[in-house]
Amino acid sequence: MARVSPPGPEHEQLTRWARSQGVKINGVGPAKISGSGLGIVAQRRIEAGEELVNVPASALLTVNSIPRRFRALHEGITVHGLLASFLAFSGSKKSYCDPWAATWPSLTEFKESMPLLWSGKLSQMLDPDGKSGATHGYHEASPFILPPAIGGRWQHMPSLLRVSEDVGLLNQQARKFGADWNIVSRIFPDKVWEDYAYYWLIVNTRSFYFELPDATNTPQADRMVMCPFVDYFNHNDHGCDVTFDQGGYTVISDRAYDVGQELQTSYGSHSNDVLLCEYGFILQSNLYDYVPLDDLIGEHMMSSKDTENLEAAGYLGNYTLSSEGVCFRTQVAIRSVTLNTQDWKKFMAGTFDETELSKSQAAAVLQREVLKLYEKEAEEALQHLAKEQVHEISTRAEKREIASKIPQYATEVLLRRWKQILDLIHQAMKIHDTPYYHGLQPP
Template identity: 30%
Template sequence: MITAASPSLRSYKFPANATVHGKLAAYLALRYSGNDSEYRPWQDIWPSREEFEAILPILWGKRARELLPEDAKALVAKQRHKLDADFDTLRPSIPSISKDLFTYTWLIVNTRTFYWDYPDLPRASPRLPKKRSLLTPDDCYAMCPFMDYFNHSDRGCETKHDAKGYYVYADRDYKAGAEIYVTYGTHTSSFLLVEYGFILWPRNAHDSLPLDHLLLPLLSPSQSAVLKEDGFYANYTLIPARRALGAGYAEESADDDDDDDGTEAATRAKQGVVTTTCHRTQAALRLLTLPARRYAAFVSGADEGTEAEQQVVDRYLCDVLKKYQRRIGDVKEEVEALDVDVDAKPRDADERPRAEQKETLLRRWTQIQRIVNAAVDDLGG
């Protein structure tokens, strides 16, 4: 296992202000070309740079990136900023490493790390916080080569770790020859695409739809200020009905959750029968549609609102989603009309999208279309 606390990595004395991600990428880049590297058997099963260029949006051509959903575009921009910042920080320490090789190993780290919170933290590394409460998610990276043999599913084996390493526990009995999966977490398909280069198709139990790109432009400056002051600005999410998540989910019941909070509508929402939105979204929608005093009562927790008010909120959101339905249809037409190039040159910003990129875009927009269509139906559209 490789972590920021590994003696072999620490021996390179990378800058103290370099991120754990950057240090791991620099370490792998420095060890990459050595035929006698202890990691050679592991490196031999890594995706090639050409394969990364086909599947990871950060390496796609301009036209394919333009057709990504809005949440995926934002994730790519954030990813690009992190990559560039890591290389700028580490470049003086790795003068022999090209940006191209660093990008490759940075993406190897990005697609192959696991959460690791340093069980022996006080002794782990002098460059890590001594208190667990001071660790950030960006500190908690580890690479475990054997774990590369497990692919992701929204349901899979349980993973645990301690000071000695990682453990994988089967979630059921497996027949010889059956593929065994782990789950990387409760991630949307857009997140999986940007971070790992794939989407779960046709079903992803953890998919959802961010609404910031639809709701934030509707807010006036004063409304934005109110939401920021109250802590309800941005991070709005549509939680899909179970039937919108792909084949199989519509038939699954939620009988394992028998608690009833007193209303049929609330119970149906909790069981995934209908589309719901997060509390933050409900707050923003109330500010957009109801008197200020009713919004204030909602965010204070004094009053959850009346059924009539909820209908007003639902109608407003339904109209917003209907407009987005038309946008989704337009984008899918653009994707379907793409002229693909199976022999596109690597890293050509003006290259025609590759066939697999076109297919991935169509699948992702189809997933989003299902979510939005089900939401419009549930909201009375």
């Protein structure tokens, strides 16, 4: 169980401030939780179905809380970008929510935990000459290894594999940030992107989906508000129920909790790559974890005719690997190589009576052309990261050099993530093994 300790005076002040805003808090409070910053714990025995927190709509920070004149300056910006600009540069944040902001993580903590600030991507993209004086950011060439779903590229793969930088989670996030900063930096030309990035990440990691009555034109993913006190809850696969209506937000306990136990909510059915990129952490055990396999199932193992067939059948792309092995879409893609058209169609329809030989042929392609390649990538990434671990570096000078390149947390969390990926690969190797596989060559 995580270690829990008292939260500190600023969090007691926040609790008083939240109550003064009409927030109802029942039997729970903030506490320091080892490994996840602040969180919410039970202050008395909690039974299932109790209303723990209620935040009235009037206490939410929404686009409607922002003065009209300030909003009007930001024509075309996202809700995310506008909330961040308000918090960073409006000057009204102080009067609006200072006690709340005092409980948020610092920029230094974000530099440790958020991949967006590790990669150097932002400093290269926004400030190639280093004029802002921002000191953080690690050049793309620096030797630290993001999982392909995050970084969008394979470090050790043969050149035949597609490089998918544009689809990596981090690239998508950097583009979203870049578009918002593009607007904000024109309004506030003397501000530096680092100050904006801090609040952009505050909104990124602490906002909630909410339907404002006048937000019908806002894209779903951008319907966000900030919700005091409820933003203390940490994430788990399952947790307390969080609901909203026009009256505000309510959190209800999902089960009984003893005094001192942490209560969590679910931020969504996210894989660990998504959690790392969006929130800066991974779960040790994540029911919804998977890794994409799309880059690995392509030209190097199938003809363009196979690709066309898969597209026509609706089975091109979106291939995944989870603790249950590879998904059915992946099985279909592999069978497009190993079966004749008639049998392949039956396989898709679930009516193919597959022989051991045919299973083994599919297993051979999957193991050799997909899983083995991924295994090699994971093993090399792990070797590389192990070298980066500061405690393994012998001289002080080396320690300084390495430590200045890669935050220690980044190395540690990436090592954990790659080990999880390697475990998924090894598990799939077992699940998809067949008695005849070892003697077979791929067709």
